[in-house]
Amino acid sequence: MTLDLVIQQLVNGLIVGSFYALIALGYSMVFGVIKLLNFAHGDIYMSGAFVGLIVFSFVGVWVGNGWLGVVCALLVSMLAVGLLGVVIERFAYRPMRNAPRLSILITALGASMVLNGSALALTGGRHFAFNTDLGFAGLDVSAVHITYTQIVLVAASILLMAGMQAFVSRTMYGKAMRAVSIDMGASRLMGIDVDRVIALTFFMGSALAAGGGVMAGAYYGSVHFFMGFIMGLKAFTAAVIGGIGSVPGAMLGGLLLGLLEAYGSSLPFVGSEWRDVFVFGALILFLVFKPTGLLGRSVVERV
Amino acid sequence: MSDGASTLSAAPQPPLVRRSFLLWALAALACALALPHFANAYVTEVATTALLYVVLCLGLNIVVGYAGLLDLGYAAFFAVGAYTTGILTSEFGFNFWLTIPVAMAAACLAGIIIGAPTLRLRSDYLAIVTLGFGEIVRIIARNLDITGGASGLVGIERPEILGFKLMQVQHFYYAFLALALLAVFVCLSVERSRMGRAWFYVRYDEDAAAGIGINRVSAKLQAYMMGAVIASVAGCLYAAKMTAISPESFTFNQSLLILLGVVLGGMGRIPGVVLGAILVALLPEVLRGAGTYRPLVTAVALLAIMLFRPNGLWPDKRG
Numbered sequence: 001m002t003l004d005l006v007i008q009q010l011v012n013g014l015i016v017g018s019f020y021a022l023i024a025l026g027y028s029m030v031f032g033v034i035k036l037l038n039f040a041h042g043d044i045y046m047s048g049a050f051v052g053l054i055v056f057s058f059v060g061v062w063v064g065n066g067w068l069g070v071v072c073a074l075l076v077s078m079l080a081v082g083l084l085g086v087v088i089e090r091f092a093y094r095p096m097r098n099a100p101r102l103s104i105l106i107t108a109l110g111a112s113m114v115l116n117g118s119a120l121a122l123t124g125g126r127h128f129a130f131n132t133d134l135g136f137a138g139l140d141v142s143a144v145h146i147t148y149t150q151i152v153l154v155a156a157s158i159l160l161m162a163g164m165q166a167f168v169s170r171t172m173y174g175k176a177m178r179a180v181s182i183d184m185g186a187s188r189l190m191g192i193d194v195d196r197v198i199a200l201t202f203f204m205g206s207a208l209a210a211g212g213g214v215m216a217g218a219y220y221g222s223v224h225f226f227m228g229f230i231m232g233l234k235a236f237t238a239a240v241i242g243g244i245g246s247v248p249g250a251m252l253g254g255l256l257l258g259l260l261e262a263y264g265s266s267l268p269f270v271g272s273e274w275r276d277v278f279v280f281g282a283l284i285l286f287l288v289f290k291p292t293g294l295l296g297r298s299v300v301e302r303v
Numbered sequence: 304m305s306d307g308a309s310t311l312s313a314a315p316q317p318p319l320v321r322r323s324f325l326l327w328a329l330a331a332l333a334c335a336l337a338l339p340h341f342a343n344a345y346v347t348e349v350a351t352t353a354l355l356y357v358v359l360c361l362g363l364n365i366v367v368g369y370a371g372l373l374d375l376g377y378a379a380f381f382a383v384g385a386y387t388t389g390i391l392t393s394e395f396g397f398n399f400w401l402t403i404p405v406a407m408a409a410a411c412l413a414g415i416i417i418g419a420p421t422l423r424l425r426s427d428y429l430a431i432v433t434l435g436f437g438e439i440v441r442i443i444a445r446n447l448d449i450t451g452g453a454s455g456l457v458g459i460e461r462p463e464i465l466g467f468k469l470m471q472v473q474h475f476y477y478a479f480l481a482l483a484l485l486a487v488f489v490c491l492s493v494e495r496s497r498m499g500r501a502w503f504y505v506r507y508d509e510d511a512a513a514g515i516g517i518n519r520v521s522a523k524l525q526a527y528m529m530g531a532v533i534a535s536v537a538g539c540l541y542a543a544k545m546t547a548i549s550p551e552s553f554t555f556n557q558s559l560l561i562l563l564g565v566v567l568g569g570m571g572r573i574p575g576v577v578l579g580a581i582l583v584a585l586l587p588e589v590l591r592g593a594g595t596y597r598p599l600v601t602a603v604a605l606l607a608i609m610l611f612r613p614n615g616l617w618p619d620k621r622g
Contacts (some may be wrong), residue, residue, distance in 0.1 A: 105430055106373065113559065
């Protein structure tokens with residue numbers, strides 16, 4: 001591996017990794033609060049990309065296909081898809097809150113399939129181009145060209161995640177979230193509106209996934225109904241690597257997974273077609289040897 | 304363990320099958336036996352697919368319905384069986400019947416590799432790991448030379464019984480019917496075995512089950528492996544029937560359809576699962592004109608069942 005390749009893969013890994021991290025964060029937050037593996041999370045990311053594309057093509061008429069358009073698409077999509085997350089929680093997950101775990105998991109799977117199936121039915125399974133006009137200007141490090149877009153994307157996702165961390169650790173609602181994740185019943189007795197806190201968690205997690213979706217759509221220039229499936233799986237892997245339920249863990253796990261994938265698939269004996277096998281292999285190894293992840297606390301199941 | 308088991312078996316057991324139900328089941332069996340004689344090739348073909356789903360759903364039911372573990376990559380074990388038969392008959396000239404034990408062993412091994420590390424953890428992890436495993440098996444089948452890559456394997460040998468070669472749709476219909484009956488028999492006997500009772504206990508309350516001395520990890524692993532073996536045998540016969548297999552028969556969607564069959568009729572109950580499997584097999588025929596709306600219909604069906612009839616269309620009256 002030459003130095004150029006190392007730098008190039010570092011850039012690629014950080015970008016993909018920051019998308020993983022954004023989505024892993026939503027997984028982790030929802031899991032932390034209601035101990036539910038939100039299968040629909042990958043499809044929420046996909047919905048975010050589509051809503052972003054729709055907003056972008058409308059707004060683009062007035063403000064052009066540059067940064068302003070992307071930022072508008074990002075904000076509107078985060079808001080709309082955040083609300084979608086709240087709606088899913090209200091109608092699919094809340095009625096099941098006291099059901100056996102197996103039923104909750106299958107319901108989550110159903111919610112995921114409904115989103116995915118709706119996107120397929122509405123788009124007919126076509127790829128849609130997300131044509132942005134962000135330019136290729138950038139910095140040259142050694143022989144590697146890093147565009148400003150790439151730098152802004154990584155910076156924006158780090159900013160979003162830092163904002164989330166500040167919200168969870170500094171605000172009253174963040175404190176309520178942490179309380180609910182430790183003991184839902186006791187939180188209710190302390191006067192916390194648990195339903196509202198759960199709705200808020202879904203809103204924020206979904207908004208982050210939507211943000212990731214819009215950024216990924218704009219960066220790769222293409223949006224597709226199936227884009228959420230593998231993304232959801234990998235974001236989950238990232239959440240496990242970092243320690244599920246932990247906000248900094250999700251960020252760390254996402255970035256590590258992105259780097260692992262970038263360097264792993266450029267090794268001479270593993271081609272890019274084995275990239276996903278590599279990721280799931282990492283997931284299984286982590287579950288065997290360090291199921292609490294790098295930064296997670298061990299989850300004790302109560303009787 | 305012995306104390307716990309004796310407490311469990313002390314409960315009075317209802318007869319294996321109730322009498323009125325037995326009559327209905329025999330009538331259904333008679334209809335199933337007679338079907339190819341008055342139905343055309345299309346109907347027989349659809350019925351054969353339905354029987355394939357009956358076998359697969361009964362196998363997944365052991366994992367999901369009995370032991371309460373969510374397996375989202377069940378089609379992978381089906382693929383292990385189909386590819387074992389495909390590779391051994393076409394590349395190594397094996398007799399079809401000899402490939403079945405090899406496929407069962409391969410499925411057991413795969414079940415241990417996936418199950419052993421994850422079954423100690425929360426059931427949510429198992430769901431996502433099996434999802435990943437399903438994808439891995441498909442990617443491997445797509446990228447190896449021995450599995451024929453994306454185009455798959457062709458020219459798989461048709462099986463022979465005492466010099467009689469299975470060729471036509473009707474022959475495979477009866478072969479799948481026999482396999483389905485075998486699967487029902489296995490499920491019936493395992494349901495009331497000591498192992499089956501351990502599964503039910505683990506499903507209802509894992510900690511209480513551990514408290515009375517059930518080794519929950521090995522109980523779950525047994526359920527997982529038994530499900531894997533049933534799917535692999537179905538895969539062997541499927542490969543022989545199709546004579547050609549490709550990775551696209553073993554996607555995540557296939558796993559979802561099998562799961563839908565289990566959930567639709569009623570998890571954990573043999574008649575319910577059989578009904579669900581038949582409905583799932585009829586679904587593509589009914590929705591032939593629906594095109595890209597098909598996955599949405601499947602999804603809404605799954606979600607609606609979970610929200611409004613969580614015990615399935617044909618739940619257990621005994622509660």
